[in-house]
Amino acid sequence: MGAHRCWIEVINPEKNEPVAVKWSDIISVDIDLSLYAAADSFNCILKNDFLLSDYFKKDQEISFWLGSVSDPNHWSKEDLTHVFTGRIDGVRPYFGEQMIVQLVGRDYSGRLIDREFSVAYAEQTASQIAAKLAVENGLTVDVTETEVVIEKDLYKDRKEWEILQELADREGFVCYVKKNKILYFGPRKETDDAVIAELNYKQKEKSNVLTMQFDNSMVGIINYVVVRHWLGWKKKIIQGEAKDEDLMKYGEKKRVVYDPKAITKELADQIAANKLKEWSRGVVTAEQVRIPGSPLVDPEKKVVIKGCGQVFDGNYYIEKARHIFSKSGGFFTEMNLTSQRPDSAAQYRKDLYD
Template sequence: MPPSNIAQTRAIHLQLLIDGQAIAGTQEVEVCTSNHQISGWFRLLLVLGQDASVSVARFSAMTDATAEILVGIAAAGLAAATADWQSLIAGPIDDIAIDMVAGTVQLTGRDFSARLIDTLSAESFPNQTASEIAQTLALRHGLTPVITATATPIGRYYQDGHSIFSLYQSSSTVTEWDLLCALAETEGYDLFVRNQSLLFAPPLSLTLPAVWQWMPGGTGSTTMTDLRMERSLALARDITVTVQSWNSRQQTMITQSVRSSVAGTLRSTKTATHAAASNYVLLRPNLTSDQALALATQTLADLSRHERVIIATMPGELSLSPRNLVSLQGTQSDFDQTYVVDEILRRISLRDGFVQTVRAVNTPLVQNP
């Protein structure tokens, strides 16, 4: 792996807060954030003896605690006070591992979506919109709601008394996060937690991508120190997604199908050819025809975007986040295109400095007019 010029011109500073209290002695940190509807997670290693408040006794008695990991970047040789600080993740600590021989404590945890993931719910929220439910659940767990309002009630049908989500859950108990994921799927919204805010909103409009330049001959530029490119041939062929939904209000089965072509476009199966394709079928209750079509379209886009995957390692930075765009250039192949950041794993240690590994997938398909 070639050395990075960036690492030689900057200083990386770490700060750990446990229940709001600054803790010294952090030796290394890993933080993972994702575009999937799953928790971000962290792992950190503390050295015993560098902070009087960090003791085996304290961690042996700990029952509930939160951690926040902040990183600051300053010019080489400058103090932490001059750094540009940013919170990488905040959330509950899940596990503690104490190594008495090494004199270290390992803490692992998740972001604050863990509070919803760990809470079961049998509520049906009759006659409320998706955004109202998201706001209720966010406030219930002390999270700041950053929510775009929705208009369609997703609770009970007056005519037959069925709750769309009690039917979706088959009348079973699910987690509050599962419920929010189902709402986000129905509305075509993004759902994630950033620090202590719950975001439930339409996907951000596409912005100018960051450029990742790979130098011919296999030598990485200062942008990347390692690059891996993958392609799924199963997803490279035509894909058909069919959504079937029994609408109890209309007493009818609604079916909507969409199909992608190898040319990278999306179309209704009414205008599609009948070449061999990979077929996916989703069953969802009580959808309208428009909702079923929207779900099929979104699912097809989600599948198609994993046809090409790039995994790049580079010096760590603070501007990139899941859902951002990146443009790969310089491979002199069909991999030179625009991708969406899917996952970022950031590692900070006293030995290796600040590096990040980014997984990005090709941009979703666009519906033909």
Template sequence: MPASEEFAASIRIDIGGAQQKDLVNDIIMLVVEDSIENPSTFNLVLADREGKWADSSLLSPEVGGDIKIYLGYTDASVSPLFVGKVVALSPDFSSGEARTLSVQGYDRSFFLQKTHCLKDNSNVQNGQDASTLVKKIAGNNGLSSDVGSAGFTWADVVLTSPDESDYSILRRVADMTSLEFFVRDRTLTLRKPDYGDNAATLVWGTDIISMSFRMSTGRLVKSATVRGYNPKDKCSYTAQVTTGESGTFSGTLASKYVSSSEFSSLILEQDVIFSNLTDVNKLAGALLDRANNSFVEGRCVLIGDPKIRSGRSVVINGAGKRFSGSYYIKSARHSVDKDGYLLSLELRSMVTQKV
């Protein structure tokens, strides 16, 4: 097999459970945006000279069959990189150019923005873990769930309005607990960020084609304070979480910056009800995480690899002492066109702290 064929990107697309080889043969460009912070998307550009694909029921958004996209080399990967639905078709007619069709789609988390599992707070039970709420949302939307304990009581996740979407509730639960949620295939997952030991190592000049970084102390803070009130017990709660001596950043200079007296405390006064001090402490920790996790941000481009996805850590080597180290992947853009398969990663620094 020629080397060019050995390393050529292989694409497989299944729609409604059936493999679509003719569709793959007409692909001009494919982009999959795999994200841990937003619904994942795909954009597919097809050669459509006779309008075959634009008029095909196979790609009709109203049909609603699952589309699964696999990427790899010589043979596509065993696990799909994207599972979701087609939501938009955009034919392009340009004089003197071949007709094309753009197909856009989202994973199933996108559709949680349109559903309202809870109409009111009548089912909220004091002391019940918020993970029960997440499982309820998953079940009502035809999804399985991979959810451990959120470590946060349901009573503290009250609806902001009767029209609040399931997606908004899940986003608030994740933000309040330093967890992350996403939907892959038909499974809704709520978990701690994967800062594990299975991080891929990427080396400048070997794996990485280009990279850039930005270090900013603009939002860096050394402590977060949250104040809450429980009207049932007529108790006020105050929690403060600090970093620096009681926590570390992955960057080598972060602890030096955060210990500086120039970085003041961030104070958030909450108007919502808190059931206990433990939950207030966790909210303060989550607030500190969000304030500090953009201390260093980066972007790198490398040869495509379907195993590298958002929601995992990587180690960057070759960026000097200040910027080499561990990062968390916020999003991974997998793109395939006539020039090959490239992967663009959006990265952020990783923060830990002790309460």
């Protein structure tokens, strides 16, 4: 396993150059990774004996690397994995028996979440809007081109991130900020469906699961699917739907999907029926999944579980992940998992805006 290590860099605003925090000053780091609607965030504690709190500033860029090294006395950033880049939202020094400083912040989507959308972007396509917002917020652009001009009514009294998520839904895209400061606005990548890790419970030398709790219930089952697509430059709406009347007795559980393949009502109905068939099956979720620290764990990536029985073994998608590092406790990764792939950002927006 090796020795757990963490590397932290901040950007010197005067020289615009990275400066590393001394290993001896790092106490703990927590990094929370979520899906599209909410920003990834961090919380770290540093020694403040030499008043580091005077150096850190709100909105300063900060990056984290985590991992294990074979030689605890000779290692570098290159031996670890980059897990997060964002900006500092708060600097909180504490003066008591110890002098420490707490830093909290979010990734670069935090800016888009905070900022009101400007009507200056009216009469443009979704991809043009995404590209401009990326550049304005200091991000590199990875945007798939679209053709339909977006109506002005969409922009009123809303945050930039909320607008981007809805535009992505309309195109059947996903939208997120990568840890290397790239705004991705485009179709879901097939490479995201590759299994990145095995989670083994009581599998002899392969065992790496410390705790895990499953839930096999009606929670998460969808019984009403609506598929929409805005077609052509006149923005004609195409809509199809499908319901499972037997499951409606448990209460309506509706999901709206924007799919560019729904170019006729018949196709929209068929897509809705296919998705309903998938989503009306039972959903198995897992929480309190705790393993030795793995910096490769990221939301929406796929893992496979082994050793938990025929019902619960299989492939799962990561909904949330948390990397927890401290010098006293070591490095661990916690996850929430689901057996069904999250279809879009829409189902997670409730956590952020409601």
